[in-house]
Amino acid sequence: MTPFKPVLLEAVGVPDGHSIASYKSRGGYAPLEKALAEKQPVDVVEMVKSSGLRGRGGAGFSTGLKWTFLPKDHPGPIYLCINADESEPGTFNNRILMEDDPHQVIEGIILSSYATRASTAYIYLRYEYPQSWHRLQAAIDEAYAAGYLGKNIRGTNFSLDVYLHRGAAAYICGEETGLIESLEGKRAWPRIKPPFPAIEGLFRKPTVVNNIETMACVAQIARRGIDWFKSIGVPADPANPRDPGSYGPKLYCLSGHVEKPGCYEAPLGITARQLIDQFGGGVWKGRKAKAVIPGGISMGLMTESELDTPLDFAGPGKVGCLGLGTAAVVVIDDQTSIVDFLHNSCRFFAHESCGQCTPCREGTSWSLRMLERIKAGQGRLRDLDLLLEIGNTMGMMPGSTICGLADGAAWPIKNAIKKFRGEFEDYIKRTNPSGWMVTDPVPALQIVGAH
Amino acid sequence: MPVVIVDGQEIEIGADERLNCIEAARRAGKEIPHYCWHPGLSVVASCRMCLIETGQRDAATGKISMVPKLVPGCQTPVKDGTVIVTESQLVKDSRARVEEALLIDHPIDCPICDKAGECLLQDYHFEHGQAERRADLHPFTSRKRDVGPTVTLFVDRCIMCTRCVRFTREVSGASELMVVSRGSTEEIDVFPGFPLDNKLAGNVVDLCPVGALGDKDFLYQQRVWFLKREANVCGGCSAGCSIHTEHNQDTVYRLKPRENPHVNTWWMCDDGRYGWHHLHDQSRVLSAGRRREANSNGHGTPGDAFEAIEWADVVTRLRDDLKAAGRLAVAVSPMLTVEEAWMLCAIARSIDPEAFLTLGHVPVVGADETFPGGFTIRAEKCPNRKGVEEVLALYGAGGRSWDDLLAHVAAGKADAAWVTGGYPTPWIDDTTAATFADLECLVVQDLFESSLMKLATWRLPAAGFAERAGTWVNVAHHAQSFGQAIKPPAGVWPEGRLFWNMLGRRGLYDPVGVRQQIAGSAAPFAALAGDVPANGVDLRVRQLA
Numbered sequence: 001m002t003p004f005k006p007v008l009l010e011a012v013g014v015p016d017g018h019s020i021a022s023y024k025s026r027g028g029y030a031p032l033e034k035a036l037a038e039k040q041p042v043d044v045v046e047m048v049k050s051s052g053l054r055g056r057g058g059a060g061f062s063t064g065l066k067w068t069f070l071p072k073d074h075p076g077p078i079y080l081c082i083n084a085d086e087s088e089p090g091t092f093n094n095r096i097l098m099e100d101d102p103h104q105v106i107e108g109i110i111l112s113s114y115a116t117r118a119s120t121a122y123i124y125l126r127y128e129y130p131q132s133w134h135r136l137q138a139a140i141d142e143a144y145a146a147g148y149l150g151k152n153i154r155g156t157n158f159s160l161d162v163y164l165h166r167g168a169a170a171y172i173c174g175e176e177t178g179l180i181e182s183l184e185g186k187r188a189w190p191r192i193k194p195p196f197p198a199i200e201g202l203f204r205k206p207t208v209v210n211n212i213e214t215m216a217c218v219a220q221i222a223r224r225g226i227d228w229f230k231s232i233g234v235p236a237d238p239a240n241p242r243d244p245g246s247y248g249p250k251l252y253c254l255s256g257h258v259e260k261p262g263c264y265e266a267p268l269g270i271t272a273r274q275l276i277d278q279f280g281g282g283v284w285k286g287r288k289a290k291a292v293i294p295g296g297i298s299m300g301l302m303t304e305s306e307l308d309t310p311l312d313f314a315g316p317g318k319v320g321c322l323g324l325g326t327a328a329v330v331v332i333d334d335q336t337s338i339v340d341f342l343h344n345s346c347r348f349f350a351h352e353s354c355g356q357c358t359p360c361r362e363g364t365s366w367s368l369r370m371l372e373r374i375k376a377g378q379g380r381l382r383d384l385d386l387l388l389e390i391g392n393t394m395g396m397m398p399g400s401t402i403c404g405l406a407d408g409a410a411w412p413i414k415n416a417i418k419k420f421r422g423e424f425e426d427y428i429k430r431t432n433p434s435g436w437m438v439t440d441p442v443p444a445l446q447i448v449g450a451h
Numbered sequence: 452m453p454v455v456i457v458d459g460q461e462i463e464i465g466a467d468e469r470l471n472c473i474e475a476a477r478r479a480g481k482e483i484p485h486y487c488w489h490p491g492l493s494v495v496a497s498c499r500m501c502l503i504e505t506g507q508r509d510a511a512t513g514k515i516s517m518v519p520k521l522v523p524g525c526q527t528p529v530k531d532g533t534v535i536v537t538e539s540q541l542v543k544d545s546r547a548r549v550e551e552a553l554l555i556d557h558p559i560d561c562p563i564c565d566k567a568g569e570c571l572l573q574d575y576h577f578e579h580g581q582a583e584r585r586a587d588l589h590p591f592t593s594r595k596r597d598v599g600p601t602v603t604l605f606v607d608r609c610i611m612c613t614r615c616v617r618f619t620r621e622v623s624g625a626s627e628l629m630v631v632s633r634g635s636t637e638e639i640d641v642f643p644g645f646p647l648d649n650k651l652a653g654n655v656v657d658l659c660p661v662g663a664l665g666d667k668d669f670l671y672q673q674r675v676w677f678l679k680r681e682a683n684v685c686g687g688c689s690a691g692c693s694i695h696t697e698h699n700q701d702t703v704y705r706l707k708p709r710e711n712p713h714v715n716t717w718w719m720c721d722d723g724r725y726g727w728h729h730l731h732d733q734s735r736v737l738s739a740g741r742r743r744e745a746n747s748n749g750h751g752t753p754g755d756a757f758e759a760i761e762w763a764d765v766v767t768r769l770r771d772d773l774k775a776a777g778r779l780a781v782a783v784s785p786m787l788t789v790e791e792a793w794m795l796c797a798i799a800r801s802i803d804p805e806a807f808l809t810l811g812h813v814p815v816v817g818a819d820e821t822f823p824g825g826f827t828i829r830a831e832k833c834p835n836r837k838g839v840e841e842v843l844a845l846y847g848a849g850g851r852s853w854d855d856l857l858a859h860v861a862a863g864k865a866d867a868a869w870v871t872g873g874y875p876t877p878w879i880d881d882t883t884a885a886t887f888a889d890l891e892c893l894v895v896q897d898l899f900e901s902s903l904m905k906l907a908t909w910r911l912p913a914a915g916f917a918e919r920a921g922t923w924v925n926v927a928h929h930a931q932s933f934g935q936a937i938k939p940p941a942g943v944w945p946e947g948r949l950f951w952n953m954l955g956r957r958g959l960y961d962p963v964g965v966r967q968q969i970a971g972s973a974a975p976f977a978a979l980a981g982d983v984p985a986n987g988v989d990l991r992v993r994q995l996a
Contacts, residue, residue: 170633187630192496192526353634355611356497362552365635366586373587386585393548399521400499400545 006265007224007249008216011101018135020142023103029148031222032107036114036156044115044222051221051229052247056093057083057174057211058296058325059404060313062244063218067116069198070206079202080118081183081209082109084125084132085167085174088296089348090328093251094212096263098125098132101216102139106162108215110148111222113160116208121162123212124179127169137164171352175403176209177201178354189356190403217248234269234312246312250327254280257287257333269315273307275329283333290334291420295325297345298408300415301332320418322411338420339427342412343371349409360406363394367413379428382439384421387413453531456508457481458538464529472524472535473501481537484546484575486660487612488525491717491824492621496526498612500575502545503527506534521545543579550580555588556635557661558607566662568675572610598628598640599647601667601721602656606638609663615639615655622718622824623651639663651822653724654717657707668725669705681936682709682985684923686786686875686916687723688829689836691925693986694719696727696917696936703727703917703937711986713929720828729875730915730937735898738942739765740910741772757910762944766952769894769909770802776867776891779803782856783843784811785833786873786913787946788921789930789976790965792835792842794950795871800846801954807864808848809856810839811871814878829926832876834916838924841975841990861886871946872897873913879903896946914945920962921947922979924990930979931987932966 010026011017023029035044049064070078082105086094097105113121125133140162143149151159170188172178177191180202201207221229229248236245246268252275255261259281266275272292276282283289291301294311300321302309309315313324332341350368355361367390370383391414394400395407417424428436452463455470457479464470464478471494473483486498501524506517515534521541529535536542553572561567594606611630616639619628627647631640641647647655656666675697683696685706693711697704706727708719729735740757760768773779781799783792799806814832821827843849859865868890872878875898884902887893895904896911904910917936924930939945951960970980978988 189495189497192494192523350634355630355632355634355637356495358497358499358549358552358610361611361635361637362555366552366555366588369586369588389548393545397520399502400548402496 004249004265004267007220008104008213008251009096009100009263009265011104012096017100018102018139020103020139020146023101023107027223028103028219029107029146031219032110032148033154035111035222036154036158041115041117044111047226048112048115048218048221051226052233052245053214053217053221053229054244054246054313055211056213056217056250056326058088058323060246060324063210063214066198066210067112067208069196070116070208071199074117074206077120077203077205078116078118079205079207080109080113080116080121081176081179081197081202081207082121082123082212082215083174083176083179083209084123084129084136084212085179086126086129086212086326087169087171087174087352088298088326088328090253090255090293090330091296091326092253092255092328093263093326095129095132096251097212097216098129099135102132102136103143104216104219105136105212106139106143106148106215107222108217108219109162110143110153110160111218112208112210112215114158118208119159119161121160122183122202123162123164124173124183125164125166127167133164133166140164170354171348172354172403172405175405178403179209180207187354189354190405192402213251220249232267234310234314237314240314243314246314246324250311252279252311253326253328254331255328256293256331257284257289257336258282258331259284269310269312271308271310272302272329275311276307276331280331283331285333287333287335289331290336291332291338291341293328293330293332294321295323296328296408297330297348298405298411299323299325300411301338301341301419303419304334320415322407337427338416338423339371339375342416343368343375345412345416346371346409349405353405353409354403357401357406359394359400360409363390363406364409366390367409374424374428374431377431378435379432380436380438381425381428383428384417384424388417391417453529455479455529456532456534458536470529472503472505472522472527472529472533475529475533476503476524476535476537481535483524483537484571484579485525486571486610487614489614489617489658489717492614492617492658494525495613495617496523498549498610499523500546500549501525502549503542504536504539506536508532508534546575546579547581550576551585553610554580554584555586556607557610558593560593560608564605564608564662565665565670565675566608566659570662571660595665596640597646598664599652601652601725602647603665603667603670604639605663605665608661609639610661611637611639612660613639614658614660615664618651618655618658619647619649622654622822622826623649624823625649627652628655650720650722650820650828651718651826653721654708654719657717666705673699673704678704680707681917681934683917683933683936684834684931685719685723685726686834686923687720687726687832689831689833689926690715690827690829691834691923691929691931692719692723693931694723698917698937701937703730709985711931713986713989714925714927714931715826718824718826720826722828726875727915727917729898730917732899734900735940735943736900736904736910736912737940739912739944741768742908762949762952765909765911765949770798770953772892772908773802773867773869773894777803778805778807778864778866780807780809780856780859780865780868782809782811782853782868782870783839784871784873785813785836785839786811786916787835787839787871788919788923788962789835789838789842789969789979790921790962791919791946791950792839793845793969794947794954794965795869796842796846796848798950798953799869807851807856807859808843808846809851809859810836810843810853812853812874812878814874814876831926833874834925835923837926837928838922838930841924841973842969844975845973857883857886860890866890867892867894869894870896870903871913872901873915873946874898875915877901911949912939912943914939914943914947918943919945919947922962922966922983928990929987930976930983930990932963932979932983 692715
C-alpha cells in the first residue's frame with residue numbers, strides 16, 4: 001500500500017493547530033467562502049451525495065442521502081445536531097478532531113448547515129471530554145469573531161448559530177433520537193420511528209444528526225474535491241447493488257493489546273492485520289491476537305483468522321460482525337479470557353441500557369447476571385444456549401427493541417459464543433466440575449421468609 | 452372501505468378511521484396483548500408485548516409481502532390491505548420471552564398482591580408465558596413507598612410500562628411521576644417533596660396493568676374476585692362520569708371509571724372515586740319518622756322527638772298530612788333521578804294541583820376545573836340538575852330554583868313543604884333552615900341530619916347514588932340510565948320506591964317502566980325510549996333528529 005498522508009489529522013502535532021489562524025494557513029475556511037459565494041445549498045448536498053460520504057458515526061448511512069430526506073421548502077426551522085457523544089468503548093476519533101482541529105469540524109458544520117438550510121446547529125458533546133469542550137467553545141468563539149458564524153455570514157443571507165451542549169454522560173445519548181430527547185431536556189429515551197428525525201426531530205422540527213468525523217469529511221471534500229475523496233477507499237461491489245462503496249479516509253482508533261495504540265488515519269478498507277502491524281506495531285509483548293473488535297465493542301468480535309478482513313463498511317459484516325461501527329479496533333491478545341471479555345461487555349450494556357424496551361432492559365441485565373454466575377464457578381453449558389437466545393432475539397433487527405443499543409449488546413454475546421464456544425465450555429467445565437451438565441429448569445423460587 | 456386481514460380474516464374498517472393493529476385486531480375478535488399502550492395516552496411502544504407480524508397485500512395482484520421482522524402492533528397503523536398475523540410461532544415465542552423478561556425482576560407475590568385476579572401480568576402469563584422459569588434470580592426485596600397521599604408504589608412489581616408517568620404528563624398535567632435510574636434498576640418515583648397529589652391521581656392505579664400502584668383506599672380491603680360490578684354513574688358532580696360500582700354484600704369497596712367516549716373517556720376524578728364513603732356512614736338517617744305531638748315543644752332528644760313509622764304507613768299518612776296542611780311547596784333535588792323527580796312532581800300535583808314545584812338546592816363548590824388532557828371536574832356537585840329542570844318544565848315549573856322556593860315559603864305562600872335532598876355533605880345553614888320553621892308540615896328527605904331536618908314534621912331517609920336506579924342527565928344534556936348497585940341500609944326506602952307506592956302503583960318499583968312512560972309522553976325525553984345504550988344518549992341530538 002502506498003504511504004497515506006493524513007488529511008483529517010493533519011493538524012495533529014502542529015503547534016497551535018487548533019487555532020483559527022493555523023487552520024486558515026492550511027487552507028481552511030477558503031472552501032467555505034467559495035461555497036457560500038458560488039454554490040447553492042442544493043449544490044453542496046449534491047457534492048456530498050456524489051462524494052459517496054457515509055456517516056462516520058457507526059451506521060454508515062449516506063450523508064448526502066440523509067440530507068435529501070428533509071422536507072423541501074420547509075417553512076419552519078431545520079436543525080442540525082452534531083453527535084459528539086462519543087461513548088462507544090474504544091472510540092476516541094471525535095475527541096482527537098475536536099481537540100486538535102476543531103475548526104475543521106466547525107467548517108464542516110457550517111457547510112452542512114448551509115446545505116440543509118439549518119440556521120441553528122447543536123453540538124452534543126460527551127460530558128467526559130472537558131478538553132474538547134474548551135477547545136470547541138474557543139473555536140466557536142473564534143469563528144464568530146471571524147464572521148464565519150452569526151448573522152449574514154460573509155455578506156450572504158445565510159445565518160448560523162452553533163451551540164455547544166455538554167451531555168450528562170450516558171451511552172444512549174449517542175443514539176440519534178436519544179440525543180434529540182436529551183437535547184430537549186428530557187430523559188434520553190430513543191423515540192419510535194417513524195417519524196424519522198429528518199421529518200420530525202429536535203423540538204418536533206426536521207433535523208439532521210451527523211457525527212463529528214462526518215463534518216470533518218465534509219470540510220475536506222469541499223477543500224479537496226469529490227474526485228480526491230473517491231480516490232480513497234473501496235469502490236462499490238458491483239455484485240451487491242445495495243453496497244454504495246466505502247470512500248474516503250477514516251480515523252481508526254487502535255487500542256487494547258498493541259504496542260502503539262492510537263488514533264490513525266487510513267483509507268477505508270485497510271485490513272485489521274495491516275492496521276495492527278503497520279500502525280500499531282503489532283500485538284504487544286510479541287503475543288498473538290486472539291480476537292479483535294472491529295469497530296467498537298457493539299460490533300462483535302473477529303478471530304485471528306479473520307484479521308485480513310478489510311475494515312470498510314461492508315467488511316466486518318462478512319465475518320459475522322455487526323458492521324464497521326466507529327472503527328474502534330480493540331485487540332485482545334491470546335492470554336485474555338473471552339469469558340472476561342464478554343462479562344465486561346455485558347456489564348457495560350446492562351449499565352447503559354436505557355431501560356425503555358423490555359427485551360433490552362431485562363436481556364442485558366439477565367445476561368450480565370448469568371456471566372457473573374459463570375465467572376463465580378456456577379456456570380452450566382445450558383447458560384450458553386440461553387445467552388445465545390437472548391442475543392438472537394434482542395434488538396432492532398429481530399424487531400424487539402426501539403433502538404440499536406440492544407443489537408450492539410447482542411453482537412458481542414453472539415460472536416463470542418459462536419466463535420469461542422470451546423473456550424466457554426472449557427471454562428464452565430473447569431470451574432464447575434459438578435454442575436456444568438445440569439439442564440434442569442432452575443429450581444422454583446425460594447420460599448419467602450416470614451415478613 | 453379499507454379491508455384489514457387479521458389472521459386470514461378480512462374485516463372492514465371505516466374509511467377515515469385511524470386504527471392501530473391492536474384496535475383493528477380487536478374488531479376481528481383477536482386480542483393482541485399489550486401493557487404500555489393505552490388509547491388515552493401517547494404511544495411509546497416500549498413493553499414489546501404487542502409484537503406481531505405484519506404485511507401488505509398488493510391491491511392489484513393480491514400478493515402479500517410481509518415485513519421481515521416483528522413490529523409493535525400499537526405503533527403500526529393499519530390501512531387498506533394491511534395483513535396482521537397474531538398467532539404465528541414467531542409471535543408466540545416473542546410474547547413468551549417478554550413475559551419471561553418481565554418476570555425476571557418481578558417478586559411474583561400474587562398471594563399478597565391486591566392486583567391478583569385483575570392483573571395483566573398474571574393473565575398474559577397464563578395465556579402467553581412459559582411454564583419453566585429459566586432465570587435463577589431471586590428478586591425479593593419487597594420495597595414499597597408512598598408516592599402520594601392516595602397511592603402506594605410497590606417498586607418491584609413494576610414492569611416499567613410508564614402509563615402512569617405519561618398520564619401525569621398528558622392528562623392530569625402535573626407531571627409528578629417520573630422514571631429514575633437506568634436499565635433494569637430503573638424505577639418510578641416522585642421528586643422529593645413533590646408527591647403525586649392531584650385530583651386525577653387515582654387514575655394511575657387503574658392504568659397500572661400490574662400491582663405496582665396501589666390505591667390506599669382499597670388496599671387490602673377486598674380480593675378483587677369477590678367484587679361484583681354494576682355499571683353506574685358518579686353522583687359527585689354534574690359531569691356524570693360513567694363508573695363501575697364495585698361491591699360485595701351491599702358494601703361498596705371502590706369505584707372505577709367506565710370507558711365512555713361521550714362523557715369521561717377513561718378517567719374519573721378522586722372526588723368521585725372516593726366519594727362513596729358516605730354510603731356506609733353510621734350517621735345516616737336510617738328510618739322514617741314523624742314528629743310526636745307531645746314533644747313538639749322541642750324537649751327531648753331527636754330520637755325521642757320522632758316516632759318511627761312503618762313505610763307502609765308513611766305512604767298513606769304522609770299524603771294525608773300534606774293534604775291537611777294545605778298549600779304545598781316541593782323542592783325537587785338534583786340528586787334525584789329523572790324518574791324520581793317526575794313521580795315526585797306527579798304526587799305533589801295530585802295532593803295540591805297548585806303545588807309550587809322548584810329545583811332543590813344545587814351545591815356549587817369553586818369553579819369548573821379542566822385538566823390539560825381535557826378532563827373537567829364540575830363545580831356543580833349534583834348529577835342531575837339538567838334532568839330535574841326538564842321534568843319541572845313538563846310541570847310548568849321550568850326555571851324555578853331553590854331561591855324561589857325560599858322566597859315563596861318566606862312570603863307565607865305555603866303551608867307545607869317537601870324538601871328532597873340526598874346530599875352527601877352538609878348543605879343548609881340554620882338561617883336558611885329557619886325559613887321553614889313556621890310551616891304546618893315540613894317533610895325533609897335526606898341522607899344526613901341537618902338543621903332543616905331538626906325542624907321537620909316528617910324525616911325521611913334518602914338513598915345514596917349507588918342505591919338508586921334510574922336516569923341522570925349531565926351538564927352536557929347527556930342522559931345515562933343505570934341500575935341499582937347495592938341495597939340501601941335496612942330501613943331505608945330509596946325515593947323511587949316511596950314515590951312509586953305513593954302513586955298507588957302495584958308491585959316493585961320499576962324505573963325502566965317509568966322511564967318509558969316519560970319518554971313516551973314527554974318530547975324532551977323522547978331519546979330515552981327503548982333501551983338506553985350503556986354509554987347513554989344525548990337528549991338534544993335525538994330531539995333535533
